[in-house]
């Protein structure tokens with residue numbers, strides 16, 4: 118069943134986004150281009166339909182006539198940024214007084230009762246706001262981890278599917294779950310948890326109904342039990358079996374805080390990675406949010422299994438959780454991607470801002486020489502694509518999807534800068550000038566095509582006020 122669309126006023130009639138037109142567009146001679154590989158794209162990029170047809174080195178012209186030329190001489194071009202961890206609904210509880218200075222566990226305990234009042238209309242507005250904000254920062258694909266299904270919210274993922282289709286972005290919508298309530302020693306209140314059979318049946322329905330396979334997929338579904346302290350061992354193990362049967366990906370929070378490590382030791386008698394292993398999750402199908410508190414032996418095991426780690430620097434700093442050992446994980450064989458995390462612990466959904474913070478936080482751990490702007494942009498693009506199990510997005514090369522973000526360095530903050538790629542992070546680019554997804558323009562001159570942003574903000578603000586008031 119498709120959910121109702123209570124907020125159609127702000128999003129106007131987007132059709133299925135990715136067309137089959139063979140129109141050829143030449144993104145001509147960009148000021149700079151980060152391809153996320155060794156290719157030189159100084160001559161530009163030729164797009165045909167939804168794919169990249171040619172990557173042109175300096176001085177080279179398109180091999181075939183083109184239908185449209187985009188003068189990119191003042192634009193820095195990146196592969197569309199990929200966000201691999203978020204909780205869109207949390208845009209309704211940004212910068213909320215009672216939790217502004219709380220660490221994870223008390224932060225969660227205070228927020229759970231507020232979040233339990235979520236409605237389909239509120240989720241739709243929150244999803245629109247989070248995705249619009251991401252899109253304006255140059256993000257073209259976003260993963261969301263939605264784990265709240267109180268009574269009346271059974272169609273939460275269906276509501277999100279509608280928004281993704283209307284905005285024309287790509288999304289990995291993860292069917293989250295909570296099944297370990299306070300009565301069984303878990304953290305969430307009892308009325309926010311679901312029974313395992315309900316979770317698995319709904320997961321199966323969503324995969325059947327929405328999961329697209331193959332190149333150019335717009336919507337994908339993954340299975341995402343929330344965290345060790347909010348789900349049972351059974352739902353972790355059953356989700357891993359179902360994911361394998363259905364060939365979809367697995368996602369959860371792990372090793373975010375030392376409180377969580379203590380919880381696992383007390384409840385399961387295991388450290389977090391041993392727990393993950395015991396429920397069948399040490400596989401390259403898995404990507405984890407945060408991944409901070411690992412010892413050397415655990416890092417080796419995670420790398421050998423090809424597990425993906427989504428680094429969420431701002432959330433980790435806000436909740437004072439710790440610093441992800443990115444380079445050690447990467448050296449061991451794990452993939453590293455970036456995520457903004459939910460808006461109650463970030464509170465911005467801006468991928469460029471996140472990349473900037475990743476650069477600085479990781480320099481504190483590993484030094485300046487090893488953490489270059491290119492490495493961090495690689496995490497935000499190609500690395501994030503690997504976390505989502507995709508090889509059709511995340512870099513600029515022949516045959517990949519034409520998902521591109523364009524930045525103009527004409528603001529005051531860039532004046533006097535020299536290296537355009539470094540300037541994006543060091544001077545702090547905040548918004549993309551244009552964004553293209555699957556060969557179609559979604560943002561032009563800083564505006565999302567077809568979205569009435571002032572109306573959306575007005576409704577979302579009212580909804581947030583109401584949610585917190587109860």
Ligand SMILES: [Zn+2]
Pocket residue numbers: 202203204262370406458459
């Ligand atoms: Zn999270």
